[in-house]
Amino acid sequence: MATEAAPARPVGPTRLVYFDDMWALRSAATVLAVHQEGGRVVVVLDATVFYPQGGGQPADTGAISGAGAKFLVEDVRAKDGVVFHYGRFEGAGEGCGHGFKEGESVSLEVDAERRSLNSRLHSAGHLLDICVSNVGLSYLEPGKGYHFPDGPFVEYKGVIPPDQIQDKQNELEREAKRLISEGAKVLASVFPYEEAAKLCGGSLPSYISKDSTPRIVKFGEYPGGACGGTHVVDISIINSLKVTNIRVKKGLTKVSYSISP
Ligand SMILES: [Zn+2]
Structure with a gap:
């Protein structure tokens, strides 16, 4: 046919x-x-x-x-x-x-080149979640992620006080640099719900059904997250991550980023 x-x-x-x-x-x-x-x-x-x-x-x-x-x-x-x-x-x-x-x-x-770029961009978004937590912003709750090459960003529920935004932007970028230079293996696998929740620091977002077997992506020893995407083998492969902008609006914090080509 x-x-x-x-x-x-x-x-x-x-x-x-x-x-x-x-x-x-x-x-x-x-x-x-x-x-x-x-x-x-x-x-x-x-x-x-x-x-x-x-x-x-x-x-x-x-x-x-x-x-x-x-x-x-x-x-x-x-x-x-x-x-x-x-x-x-x-x-x-x-x-x-x-x-x-x-x-x-x-x-x-x-196409290996396109996949590699998309995986690095997606991993960079997850890495920012870890950085957010590591720089004292763990009250921000990960929401939407946009990992396309034309202006990638991650969005969080919750706000950074305006007078802290510039400092936090610098801290996030420094923390990302540190984690990338240290490197850590990336794991992605499907787990029974309870085990998946444990790997993600105790709980999973409410949109994930308790009857499901979520796929979890985990960087080294850091808490994982539910994700269906593709990622790098080791976070060192992200190579370099810049936090290009932080915008706080309507109870949300949007962190824009870029990676080296
Ligand atoms: Zn993801």
Whole structure:
């Protein structure tokens, strides 16, 4: 099957390779469906190493190669556990014969450079959570994170008194520098709820169901956090982190940051 209308039958959840092994850049999979959606081709597989946009982290890009076709992945999204790879077949439009067959085995490879930058940005956001705690701001409660290259930030519930903002900005940056130079191994794994809560300093945010097995990301001996994203192997790989701005507004503190390219 090359391209056709929406899949005739619903496809099951996609196994997330990066969930268990976030440092893998290649994997194998079986094609479940190929269809068109709004002028774009969508490929659904039984498993994927590609990270779908979410949790404040952009999607991976890369390629999916089959026996007779190569699919260039430009965007990846997940809905109800199914991962959709959006893109185009290389050489498509030059004639017939381009596409994947249902049931075909394919090999996947993510763009390593883009993944590496996204992982460093995401890890930098988590590192800031630790720094916030270490510089006496543990009353700030981690909220939203935006780990895209165009202006990444982490947001906290609670405010830093205006006269302390400049000092705290400097302290946060110094603390980040210290932690990066010390380095620490990064762990990401799925745990039973109680164990996950323990690893996160005793409790988990209320949006996480007590019946679930949360995925926890933990830097060295510091308390972990629930996270579905990809991260660096060791926080030293973040390399350098600058706290570019702190803005306090409407009970929230927004900490903007940047990392070295
Ligand atoms: Zn995260």
